[in-house]
Amino acid sequence: MIGVELVKLARRPRNWVSIVLLCALPVTVAIFVAVTHLAPPPGQGPALLSAVLSDGQLFPAAALAIVLPIFLPVAVAVVAGDSIAGEANAGMLRYLLARPVGRTKLLAAKLVALIVYVLLAVVFVAVTSYVTGRLLFGSKPAAVTSTGITTNNVVATSLSGTALTPTDILLRTAGTVAFVTVSMLGVGAIALFLSTMSDSSLGAALGALAALITSGVLVALNSASAVSPYLPTRYWLSWVDFFRQPILWRDIDRGFAIQAIYVLVFLGAAWANFASKDITS
Amino acid sequence: MIVTTQLTKRFGHVLAVDHVDLTVREGDRYGFLGPNGSGKTTLVRMVLGLVYATSGKIEVLGEPVPARIAHVLPQIGSLIESPSAYGHLSGRANLALIDAAGTGPGGGRRGRRARIATALDRVGLSGVDDRAVRKYSLGMRQRLGLAAALLRSPRLLVLDEPTNGLDPQGIREVRDLLAEINAAGTTVFLSSHQLSEVEQLCTRIGVIDRGRLVLQDDLARLRGPTGRVIVRSPDADRAAALLDGRVADRDADRLVVADSDAAGVNALLVSAGLRVTEVTEERRSLEDLVLSVTGSGSDRIDGGSAGRPGRPAEVASRDGAGT
Ligand SMILES: Nc1ncnc2c1ncn2[C@@H]1O[C@H](COP(=O)(O)OP(=O)(O)O)[C@@H](O)[C@H]1O
Ligand SMILES: [Mg+2]
Numbered sequence: 353m354i355g356v357e358l359v360k361l362a363r364r365p366r367n368w369v370s371i372v373l374l375c376a377l378p379v380t381v382a383i384f385v386a387v388t389h390l391a392p393p394p395g396q397g398p399a400l401l402s403a404v405l406s407d408g409q410l411f412p413a414a415a416l417a418i419v420l421p422i423f424l425p426v427a428v429a430v431v432a433g434d435s436i437a438g439e440a441n442a443g444m445l446r447y448l449l450a451r452p453v454g455r456t457k458l459l460a461a462k463l464v465a466l467i468v469y470v471l472l473a474v475v476f477v478a479v480t481s482y483v484t485g486r487l488l489f490g491s492k493p494a495a496v497t498s499t500g501i502t503t504n505n506v507v508a509t510s511l512s513g514t515a516l517t518p519t520d521i522l523l524r525t526a527g528t529v530a531f532v533t534v535s536m537l538g539v540g541a542i543a544l545f546l547s548t549m550s551d552s553s554l555g556a557a558l559g560a561l562a563a564l565i566t567s568g569v570l571v572a573l574n575s576a577s578a579v580s581p582y583l584p585t586r587y588w589l590s591w592v593d594f595f596r597q598p599i600l601w602r603d604i605d606r607g608f609a610i611q612a613i614y615v616l617v618f619l620g621a622a623w624a625n626f627a628s629k630d631i632t633s
Numbered sequence: 634m635i636v637t638t639q640l641t642k643r644f645g646h647v648l649a650v651d652h653v654d655l656t657v658r659e660g661d662r663y664g665f666l667g668p669n670g671s672g673k674t675t676l677v678r679m680v681l682g683l684v685y686a687t688s689g690k691i692e693v694l695g696e697p698v699p700a701r702i703a704h705v706l707p708q709i710g711s712l713i714e715s716p717s718a719y720g721h722l723s724g725r726a727n728l729a730l731i732d733a734a735g736t737g738p739g740g741g742r743r744g745r746r747a748r749i750a751t752a753l754d755r756v757g758l759s760g761v762d763d764r765a766v767r768k769y770s771l772g773m774r775q776r777l778g779l780a781a782a783l784l785r786s787p788r789l790l791v792l793d794e795p796t797n798g799l800d801p802q803g804i805r806e807v808r809d810l811l812a813e814i815n816a817a818g819t820t821v822f823l824s825s826h827q828l829s830e831v832e833q834l835c836t837r838i839g840v841i842d843r844g845r846l847v848l849q850d851d852l853a854r855l856r857g858p859t860g861r862v863i864v865r866s867p868d869a870d871r872a873a874a875l876l877d878g879r880v881a882d883r884d885a886d887r888l889v890v891a892d893s894d895a896a897g898v899n900a901l902l903v904s905a906g907l908r909v910t911e912v913t914e915e916r917r918s919l920e921d922l923v924l925s926v927t928g929s930g931s932d933r934i935d936g937g938s939a940g941r942p943g944r945p946a947e948v949a950s951r952d953g954a955g956t
Contacts, residue, residue, distance in 0.1 A: 356734045363722065443717030447781065450681045450713065451735030452706035631683040 353457050357465040370427045371473050375480040377423060378415030382481070386488035400595065404489055409521045411485025412478040413528050413595065419477055420532060420588060425564055426557075428536045431469050432543035433556030435462040436626065440551040440633035455627050459548075463619065466544065470536045474529050482525075516597075524594040531591040531607060538584050538611040539564060541618035548626040551633050581606070584614050634659050634789050634820045635680055640689035642675050649675040651844035652689070657822050657837075662815050664831030664852075665824040667841035668927060673824040674714050676841070677793045681711055694789065707735070710787035712795050716778025720767035724758065724777050725749055727766055731781050752780040757806060771798035779807065783814070790814065792823040796830055808834050832919050842927040855922060858914045860893040864902070865911040872907050889915065 361367055381401070385391050391402040398417040403410050416424075436459070439445040448458060516524075543560035550556050567583040570576040580586050587607030593600035635657040642650040650672040657663045667673050678684040680693055682702035691698040693705045718727040728749045733742070753759050756776040766774065775798050782790060790811070796804045811834060815821045825831050831838055838855070840848040848855075861881060866872045869886040876898070882889035892898055899912045 353734055356730055359730065359733075360719070363726075365721070442719060443715065444719065446678070446681075446683055446713050447711075447717055447731065448734055449683055450706055450709070450711045451731065452682075452703055453735045454703060628685070630685060631678065 353453055353461040354464050357461040358468060361465045361469060367431065367469060370430070371476050374419050374423055374427060374473055374477050378411070378418045378477060378481045379484050381418055382411060382415075382484045382488050400592065404485065406489075407521075408485030408487075408489030409482070409518060410595070411489065412481045412525050413591075415477050415481030415484075416474065416528055416532050417589070417592075420535075424473065424477075424532070424536060425539045426561065427473060428466075428470055428539050429543045429557040429560040429564075430553070432466050432540040433547050433558075433560060434553040435466060435544055436547040437550050437553040437556050438547075440631075441553060443633065445633055446631055449631060456623060459544075459619075459623055459626055462544065466540045467533075467537065470533050470540060474533050474536070478525060478529055524599070527594045527599075527604075528591045531594070531604060534608055534611045534615075535584075535588050538614040541615040541622070542584070545618040545622040545625070548622045548629065582610065584610070586610065634661070634694060635663075635822060636692040637676070637680075638690040638692075640676070640679065640691060641687045642672075642679060642684060643687045644675075648844050650679070650686075650841075653841070653844070653846045655839055655846055655849065657820065659820055660815070660818070661820055661822070661837050662811070662835045663820075663822045664835030664838040665822065665841065666828060666831050666838055666923065667824070667826060669826055671826075671841045671927075672844040673826075673841060674793055677711075677713060677791055677824060680791060681709070681713065682706065683713075707785065708788040710782035710785065710790045712778050712782050712792045714793050715797065716774045716781075718766040718769075718774065718777060721765055723763045724753070724761050724766055724769070724773075724780075725763070727777065728752065728781060728784065732784050748784055749780075752783045755783055755810060756780045772800060772803050775799055775803070775807075779810075786819075788819060790819055790821045790823075792821070794825055795823055796825070796827075804830065828920055828923055838919075840923055840926055847926040848923070852919070856916050856919055858893065859917055860891070861915040862890045862892050862895045862898050863911070863913050863915050864888045864890055864898060864909065866902065866907055866909050868907045871905075872902055872909075875902065875905055875907070886910070 381398075382404075385401065385404065389405065391405050392398070393402060398414060400410055400414040400417055404414050436445065439448060449455065453461075539560055542563055543556055546556035546559040547553065550559075564585055567585040571580050571583050571586050573580075587603055587610060590603035590607045593602075593604050635655060637653055637655045640650055640653045640655070641648070653672075653676065655665075655676070665673055665676070675684060679686050680691060680698065682699040682705075685699065694708055696705050698705060718724070719730070722730070729745060732745050732748060750759070753761060756779045758773065758776050758780060761773070766777065769777065775795070779792075779795065782792065792811075795811075796807050799807060808830070811821050811823070821834075823831075823835070832852070835852055837851050838849070839846055864872060864876075865887050867886060869883070869888060873880050873883060873888060876888070876890055876892075879891050880888050881891045890898055893914070895912050895914050899909060902909050902912075
């Protein structure tokens with residue numbers, strides 16, 4: 353069944369279009385920055401973008417920062433929201449289950465397809481932006497200095513002047529890819545759960561996005577600081593800590609943990625709902 | 634093949650299936666007849682494990698459903714309400730995906746092409762090209778849905794309104810196909826709201842009305858002789874006089890004779906020198922029978938009253954609130 357879901361994923365043009373668009377946005381940004389040499393000042397705009405001018409190899413990370421706030425979660429929510437509701441809407445859910453495909457198995461296959469999609473999207477963005485970065489900005493050895501890698505309200509705190517080797521950057525970028533993927537799976541799990549609740553893909557995707565927007569608003573709200581450590585978007589940007597020297601693991605770990613909890617809870621809820629549901633679509 | 638015991642399904646306060654005891658035997662061509670909204674699809678979905686019963690038991694191929702549904706479904710081919718397919722893929726690609734999905738014997742990659750070709754051939758789509766299903770006509774989709782149901786040569790075919798959207802020619806082809814499949818040993822259970830379709834194909838019928846099974850019997854018995862004979866004769870007046878007392882009804886040259894022996898009546902009339910155009914046994918009309926046990930379809934919404942007289946209160950209140 354996993355094979356079937358992967359074939360369906362691959363044969364749906366929409367999925368490829370969304371990945372191409374995801375890759376195109378950072379490239380567009382890179383072209384503007386490269387032509388004007390005007391990066392947003394440190395602390396403003398997408399994380400790491402200011403550092404990219406000095407080292408194109410940092411661009412994959414910057415590119416993920418560009419697509420992370422809206423583009424990527426929207427794409428993931430759409431795909432995940434479509435997984436069960438889309439089948440229901442197409443009238444195929446009843447035929448798949450009568451085939452028979454066990455309900456748990458179908459959900460698991462949908463989850464695998466979703467993970468593959470998220471990984472594809474994140475890796476494609478990373479690879480295309482690596483190429484773009486090398487072409488447009490070249491690669492001087494990056495230096496982790498207070499002026500070099502400076503991101504949103506965080507200044508490279510510890511070491512100054514430690515050069516990051518290309519291997520180092522590669523590893524840290526891989527860590528970023530993993531972190532972003534897991535964060536997106538949190539979104540995906542919420543949308544997948546909603547997808548088992550409704551026969552409307554759009555409704556499920558919008559529901560998940562509404563949850564994210566709410567979370568984003570609350571994270572930014574001082575008076576909601578009591579709940580903010582438990583919100584899904586709270587640690588989304590913590591992967592910038594991969595680009596400190598030494599790596600600041602505290603928020604990264606928390607980010608992984610909170611996403612794991614969201615994934616488990618919502619997958620559990622999705623399974624409980626789907627397994628016991630009357631299929632009347 | 635299918636046995637339900639006091640099967641009931643309630644959607645909120647809508648009683649869709651109401652204590653149904655249905656029996657489909659091996660080899661039957663079972664016609665499940667009922668007006669729109671009478672609960673046919675709901676029952677089919679329960680048999681296939683898609684909808685869970687509120688109460689009652691289901692046994693399919695000798696196994697309890699939904700408990701052992703995974704063992705039962707690989708032997709069933711189904712068409713539920715309307716055919717579906719992924720619109721952006723071709724018919725063959727759709728069948729390949731469906732064939733690859735799910736467990737059970739005879740589903741491997743080996744032989745898939747052959748299975749698909751056979752199924753397409755059986756439903757009259759063997760020459761279909763690679764156009765997307767989105768561009769198919771309704772009739773082609775229906776055939777594709779049937780092909781999907783036939784992919785694994787099932788022991789039992791469960792078809793919900795299989796001829797919806799087909800033209801008369803297509804309906805006839807499907808009927809012949811189902812008869813052929815049945816002759817080869819597959820039990821066919823089909824639901825329909827069209828009496829004529831069921832009458833022409835089935836050997837056994839069940840009639841459902843507002844969730845209740847109001848009739849279930851072999852078609853041959855239901856359409857059995859009434860014990861009367863119909864005589865048509867240009868000499869109807871003299872015939873009526875001759876058959877004196879036994880004429881139950883008369884309409885111009887057509888006499889209904891209360892006598893079960895058609896040959897005897899014929900001999901009597903002919904020996905008296907009367908001309909006889911036609912002598913036949915009167916048979917019960919399935920249509921009258923079905924209409925006599927069902928009400929109007931529940932998609933009909935009559936205003937005002939909470940129910941029609943003489944109907945159980947439960948059904949009446951369901952009608953008032955639910956439709
Ligand atoms: N998901 C549902 N929720 C509520 N009521 C439903 C649902 N599905 C069917 N019904 C009701 O159950 C009854 C039987 O419907 P159905 O089984 O589709 O009838 P049929 O297939 O004979 O036309 C109808 O009154 C219908 O409105
Ligand atoms: Mg129906």
